[in-house]
Amino acid sequence: MNTVVNLKEKLAKLNEHWSPRVVGEFDGNYAKIAKLKGTFTWHKHDDEDELFLVISGTLVIEIENHPSVTLNEGELYIVPKGVMHNPIAEKECHVLVIEKKSTQHTGDTKIEKTRSIEDQLKPI
Amino acid sequence: MNTVVNLKEKLAKLNEHWSPRVVGEFDGNYAKIAKLKGTFTWHKHDDEDELFLVISGTLVIEIENHPSVTLNEGELYIVPKGVMHNPIAEKECHVLVIEKKSTQHTGDTKIEKTRSIEDQLKPI
Numbered sequence: 608m609n610t611v612v613n614l615k616e617k618l619a620k621l622n623e624h625w626s627p628r629v630v631g632e633f634d635g636n637y638a639k640i641a642k643l644k645g646t647f648t649w650h651k652h653d654d655e656d657e658l659f660l661v662i663s664g665t666l667v668i669e670i671e672n673h674p675s676v677t678l679n680e681g682e683l684y685i686v687p688k689g690v691m692h693n694p695i696a697e698k699e700c701h702v703l704v705i706e707k708k709s710t711q712h713t714g715d716t717k718i719e720k721t722r723s724i725e726d727q728l729k730p731i
Numbered sequence: 732m733n734t735v736v737n738l739k740e741k742l743a744k745l746n747e748h749w750s751p752r753v754v755g756e757f758d759g760n761y762a763k764i765a766k767l768k769g770t771f772t773w774h775k776h777d778d779e780d781e782l783f784l785v786i787s788g789t790l791v792i793e794i795e796n797h798p799s800v801t802l803n804e805g806e807l808y809i810v811p812k813g814v815m816h817n818p819i820a821e822k823e824c825h826v827l828v829i830e831k832k833s834t835q836h837t838g839d840t841k842i843e844k845t846r847s848i849e850d851q852l853k854p855i
Contacts, residue, residue: 608797608814612807614784633780633809634831636760656757660738660784660827662805673732681786683736683827685757690732703784703807705829707758 614640614662618701620731625720627704627712628731639704639727643696650691650714655707657686664700669693738764738786742825744855749844751828751836752855763828763851767820774815774838779831781810788824793817 612630617640621628624644631638643666659666659678666678671691678684686692713721736754741764745752748768755762767790783790783802790802795815802808810816837845 608794609809609811611800611802613803614805614807631782631807631809633782633829634760634812636758636829638782638807638809658755658757658762658829670732676735678735679737681738683738683755683762685733685755685762687733688758705757705760705782 612638614703615701617731618642618662624699626722627727629728630731632708635708636705637708637710637727639706640731641702641704642699643694643702644699645696647694648713648716648718648720649693650716651689652686652706652710652714653689655710656688657710658705659684659686659694660703660705662701662703664696664698666700666702667695667697669695736762738825738827741855742766742786748823750846751851753852754855756832759832760829761832761834761851763830764855765826765828766823767818767826768823769820771818772837772840772842772844773817774840775813776810776830776834776838777813779834780812781834782829783808783810783818784827784829786825786827788820788822790824790826791819791821793819 627639627641629637660683661678751763751765753761784807785802793799
């Protein structure tokens, strides 16, 4: 049976920025926590929508051909599949991300920050 | 393009208990908000897992053949498909629920509290 996940307790154990960790799975999706700080990278997920919920702090998501969106604590946004986007957190920001298991961290871009699904599945 | 959803602002507009409203969709799933108070009903979803995240208050989920789980603010739990469960909120509790679009509110049980998908899709 599944266990209760306290998001802030899990986040407190996460020492690295831009390094999501899986905290739950359901129906082909992962629920992940991440700490974000600075600028990530422009990328897209051709086949996956991506739900962001800000747990603390502020997240700006730059979106191609669209005004940036700003998410504060308790705000949710879904980046549609195929849309180039770039998350930016001026100060440290904590998020819950929900997306299909197939979702690659930086889409079809590979950079130093890119984390494999195996990395993201390390217990926390 | 999608819009930013402030969960607390949406919840403030919801006047009815046990009446989920869809606030986002992604990859065949709905993100729903709900206000819970009292005891719901025992039911199961044969083909759908169900993710609960408590936004405020405390939610107890009774689970067949398993100790109840208690979720406080910021805590997440996934009820596996096929598992009989019964949500209980002694005091009003606010939740985010994420589940496949096919998920019926009370599973294969129909009671007075049951809300159709159409009801849940009413804009809020």
